[in-house]
Amino acid sequence: MVEFDQSVPLRIAVPRGALFNDTLDLLERVGIDTREVRENDRKLLFRDVGIITMRPSDVPTYVAAGAADIGITGKDVLAEQTERDVHELADLGYGRCTMIVASEAGADPVADALRRLGIVKIATKYPKIATEHFLATGRQAEIVEVKGSVELAPLAGLADAIVDLTATGTTLRENNLIIREEILVCTARLIANPVADRLKASAIDALLAKIADTVEN
Amino acid sequence: MADRIPSGTRDVLPDEMRELRELTERMRAVFDKAAYGEVYTPALEYERTFTRDGATPDASYRLFDGDGNMLVLRADMTVPIARLAGNRYATAELPLRFCYFAHAYRKVRPQRGQSREFLQAGVELIGAPGPEGTAEALTVLSDALEAVGLRRFRIGVGDQALFPELLDQLDVDADARQLLLTELAAGDFVGVEREVRRLKLQGAEAELLLTVPRMRGGAEILDGLTGPLAHAGTGMRALLELLPERVAERVIFDFGLVRDLGYYTAAVFEVYDPAHGLPLGSGGRYDHLLGSFGRELPAVGFALDVERVHIALAAEERERG
Numbered sequence: 001m002v003e004f005d006q007s008v009p010l011r012i013a014v015p016r017g018a019l020f021n022d023t024l025d026l027l028e029r030v031g032i033d034t035r036e037v038r039e040n041d042r043k044l045l046f047r048d049v050g051i052i053t054m055r056p057s058d059v060p061t062y063v064a065a066g067a068a069d070i071g072i073t074g075k076d077v078l079a080e081q082t083e084r085d086v087h088e089l090a091d092l093g094y095g096r097c098t099m100i101v102a103s104e105a106g107a108d109p110v111a112d113a114l115r116r117l118g119i120v121k122i123a124t125k126y127p128k129i130a131t132e133h134f135l136a137t138g139r140q141a142e143i144v145e146v147k148g149s150v151e152l153a154p155l156a157g158l159a160d161a162i163v164d165l166t167a168t169g170t171t172l173r174e175n176n177l178i179i180r181e182e183i184l185v186c187t188a189r190l191i192a193n194p195v196a197d198r199l200k201a202s203a204i205d206a207l208l209a210k211i212a213d214t215v216e217n
Numbered sequence: 218m219a220d221r222i223p224s225g226t227r228d229v230l231p232d233e234m235r236e237l238r239e240l241t242e243r244m245r246a247v248f249d250k251a252a253y254g255e256v257y258t259p260a261l262e263y264e265r266t267f268t269r270d271g272a273t274p275d276a277s278y279r280l281f282d283g284d285g286n287m288l289v290l291r292a293d294m295t296v297p298i299a300r301l302a303g304n305r306y307a308t309a310e311l312p313l314r315f316c317y318f319a320h321a322y323r324k325v326r327p328q329r330g331q332s333r334e335f336l337q338a339g340v341e342l343i344g345a346p347g348p349e350g351t352a353e354a355l356t357v358l359s360d361a362l363e364a365v366g367l368r369r370f371r372i373g374v375g376d377q378a379l380f381p382e383l384l385d386q387l388d389v390d391a392d393a394r395q396l397l398l399t400e401l402a403a404g405d406f407v408g409v410e411r412e413v414r415r416l417k418l419q420g421a422e423a424e425l426l427l428t429v430p431r432m433r434g435g436a437e438i439l440d441g442l443t444g445p446l447a448h449a450g451t452g453m454r455a456l457l458e459l460l461p462e463r464v465a466e467r468v469i470f471d472f473g474l475v476r477d478l479g480y481y482t483a484a485v486f487e488v489y490d491p492a493h494g495l496p497l498g499s500g501g502r503y504d505h506l507l508g509s510f511g512r513e514l515p516a517v518g519f520a521l522d523v524e525r526v527h528i529a530l531a532a533e534e535r536e537r538g
Contacts, residue, residue, distance in 0.1 A: 065495075066495065067494065085404070085495075086404065087404035087405075087406065088404065088405040088406060088408070089407070090406075090407065194404060194496070195494055196494075198371070198373050198471060198487075198489055199371060199469075199489055199491050201469075202434070
């Protein structure tokens, strides 16, 4: 007789950082006890409730490998890691940000660089999205990947402009940067491992239905 | 300093090789009993063999021979066997049954732990139309996995033609259709929903396009299908009735399952095991590929990734203790 897996609870990859609290609120609303997760800053694995916590950009890695059945992360992360084989199941609506091109206030340095030098230097933490955006708009760009505060790059002369994620635009304004182009609106997404999406179909569908209910109400 | 080998390739040492050999011997016994004759084809083929219409998997490694011919390392075994069947068995009695244990070569993305060179075990059944041919291939697949010792595997069965047929019936134009199929093949259901909303269909029709890709489960999902789904349901039920009980209980019907290899035409399969996060193998019907090699014949086959089967088996055995 075939053994079934349906009784095992789903393992959920939860992103720490900006999406953390909204994600825990959502899980709480669909009936998952998140108290222990909220109270423990350093613990990473919460076996009783099937939650593991990690930085948002690691969520697709764990889910694609099947180390988590489902996960929550931003569309920005998914757009940057398109090669990860995961199912994108739902737009959760929260964590809304925009991927933008920004440069120093005044005459647009991007237009100036393209006109005089034929190429523009772009600093970003999202090399794939930036490359794709400039290719798609027919402009030659040299993409410089940085790990920390991207806003510094145009101020220090490392790049003509940046591609980055912004929610309120405060950090940009404080650094005298203005938004020149909007690339992509990003919200939190629910993703699933493709194998789990078949083998644990009923558990995943039940969770999706509960999420749809809470989002509608 | 040690000499390196290309990323995505590896050496196999005696302990692992012994286990791999035992595993493939068990599969070979199943294939042999079902009258599948083992073949081997060259790892190098002319590029034109892999660029016939029906868009085959992209061969990633190209080289020139001394005469300037473009050669490729085979990207799978289905295309070489289709070539072989067209060339060497042009008038042979049908059906043809072949099996193979051979390496195939695909490109990899850096640091993803993917293999450039991977060992496939599979069969091709040529000249046997569905559903009978499909049922035979699924039975051999299931028996091979049982013989290896996997206990918890399941086989997803979909229909490559189902969603395109639905879109035809709803008169969806070519551009929108391509976008939808791309999102579906990528598993982006948020994208599917966005494209469906953009079509401005009636409520029930839009609902159908959103529901169908998520329909997956046992035989119960084939009950009570009406309208545009009735045909697909009838086909899958006919297949189910031909499957022995031991195979039928392994099957997950999945209306959202599509494979991204261009040559699949109808039934498609994927093999899953809860002990491994990636599919262990896949296959399906390719009823037009043989035609481009000179003999129009319906065909079906599958390929298992031997290393993944080995990983899943080791994980299952660990869980069993």
